[in-house]
Amino acid sequence: MHPLELPFSRAGHDRAAHRRAEPDLVERLRADPRTRVLVLRGGRLAVVGQEPQRVALLPADEPARGADGSWAFLGEADGASYLSLVLPDGDEGPPQGADGWAGLRQVVLGQSAALAAAEPDVVLVHGLSVAAVALAGWHATHRRCGRCGAETTVVQAGWARRCAVDDRETYPRTxxxxxxxxxxxxxxxxxxxxxxxxxxxxxxxxxxxxxxxxxxxxxxxxxxxxxxxxxxxxxxxxxxxxxxxxxxxxxxxxxxxxxxxxxxxxxxxxxxxxxxxxxxxxxxxxxxxxxxxxxxxxxxxxxxxxxxxxxxxxxx
Ligand SMILES: [Zn+2]
CATH class of the missing domain: 3.90.79.10 (Nucleoside Triphosphate Pyrophosphohydrolase)
Known part of the structure; x- marks a missing residue:
């Protein structure tokens, strides 16, 4: 038996993990007009359209974008970089350029036929969305150091949290x-x-x-x-x-x-x-x-x- 070829088990983007330690990576990518951002609030994604809703890929260089949010570098595809932006919990409307908020399950259900057919643009956005939701969920529940309890800060372009007290980094768990x-x-x-x-x-x-x-x-x-x-x-x-x-x-x-x-x-x-x-x-x-x-x-x-x-x- 060959392993199952599942459209949702191969990503359409390169995580480019080697770039996460670059100084000011997120700030530089935010200034690049080719960069796109997935915006999240309370575990839900900003979406465009209706039935099916699609995850919004928004310009990152919108001046008002993310003044009070938390950014992460998701990776690259076709010469463009992708970021996620997690906004503080609240009940505000969607960001400029999006039509609403939706949970990942809801988005996936609306696109299951396209996912099953492995349409490349749908696979790309699906992989980015899964990574963004998983990462946001981890940050939301790991704000303090598991060893000493001190507040931690986000490092590695969103892929780790660091405790300054005992010089320890923790990574998203699966x-x-x-x-x-x-x-x-x-x-x-x-x-x-x-x-x-x-x-x-x-x-x-x-x-x-x-x-x-x-x-x-x-x-x-x-x-x-x-x-x-x-x-x-x-x-x-x-x-x-x-x-x-x-x-x-x-x-x-x-x-x-x-x-x-x-x-x-x-x-x-x-x-x-x-x-x-x-x-x-x-x-x-x-x-x-x-x-x-x-x-x-x-x-x-x-x-x-x-x-x-x-x-x-x-x-x-
Ligand atoms: Zn600590």
Whole structure:
């Protein structure tokens, strides 16, 4: 099996991390008329248009832009540089040149077809947006030093925070999570229903990697905890398939195919309240009738399900 080719797991921009230490990088790029900026407030992005809304790529050299905000250098593409600007929380309207504010999920849902088709300009803006939202979320919750509690300052063009008291830098963290298509020896797929989901919604099982744990072990542990199904420990029983950054607030979804060595289902009834084995015919029939709802086109969950199915499933 080749790893899944997921449009959201390859960025359209170069992070150009080597430039982050350049003196006054953000200030110089703000003065460049080719530079574009993604503006955020309260975790939402400034957008243009309606249905679908698109993330606004605004000129950075607008004189009033960002007097009271926090800037970061996202990277480069096609000779242009991209910055993010996080404005202080508040309920003000969108910045000049934008029409409103929208959450990343909302923007992605409106563009899932273009993302699935890997349209280059959509992939570029998606990658920039995911990075900007993830970075903004980290800054918002890591203002103080984790060691001594002193206030920290932003350095490395937005990619680190520094404590002057103990001369320590901290970097944006990412929390790995596993998500898995569990398949039994009859080639049936195990899908679960979470307590918080609408009736009929089913998806792949998922959970966070714990401290000091290998992702393959997380797959086995989460499947056993949530459904009582045992995943094999032989070579090839847990195989990596692809990934998706999921900055809500800071997850990285690692996608696996897992081979079940038992089939009896006993859900934990806390996170997962129902779990069922589906044949391909079952799943197609229930999705077509609307009895089962699957995750959206933009998600690694659906990509894993459709990889097992062998084709795209209808969106009802
Ligand atoms: Zn400190």
């Amino acid at each position: 929390d790995p999570a596993v998500i898995m298509a569990v398949v039994d020896d009859a080639d049936r797929l195990l899908l679960g229903h979470a307590a918080t989901w609408p009736t009929g919604r089913f998806s792949t099982l998922a959970g966070f990697v714990e401290a000091g744990e290998a992702p393959e072990d997380s797959v086995r542990r989460e499947v056993a905890e949530e459904t009582g199904v045992m995943v094999g420990t032989a070579p090839g029983d847990v195989v990596y398939r692809g990934s998706q950054a999921w900055p809500f607030p800071s997850s990285l979804m690692l996608g696996f195919r897992a081979r079940a060595v038992s089939t009896a289902v006993q859900t934990d009834d806390e996170e997962v309240t129902d779990a069922r084995w589906f044949t391909r015919d079952d799943l197609l029939a229930e999705v077509t009738s609307g009895a089962v709802g699957l995750p959206g086109r933009h998600s690694i969950a659906r990509a894993l399900i459709e990889e097992w199915y062998g084709a795209e499933l209808p969106v009802v």
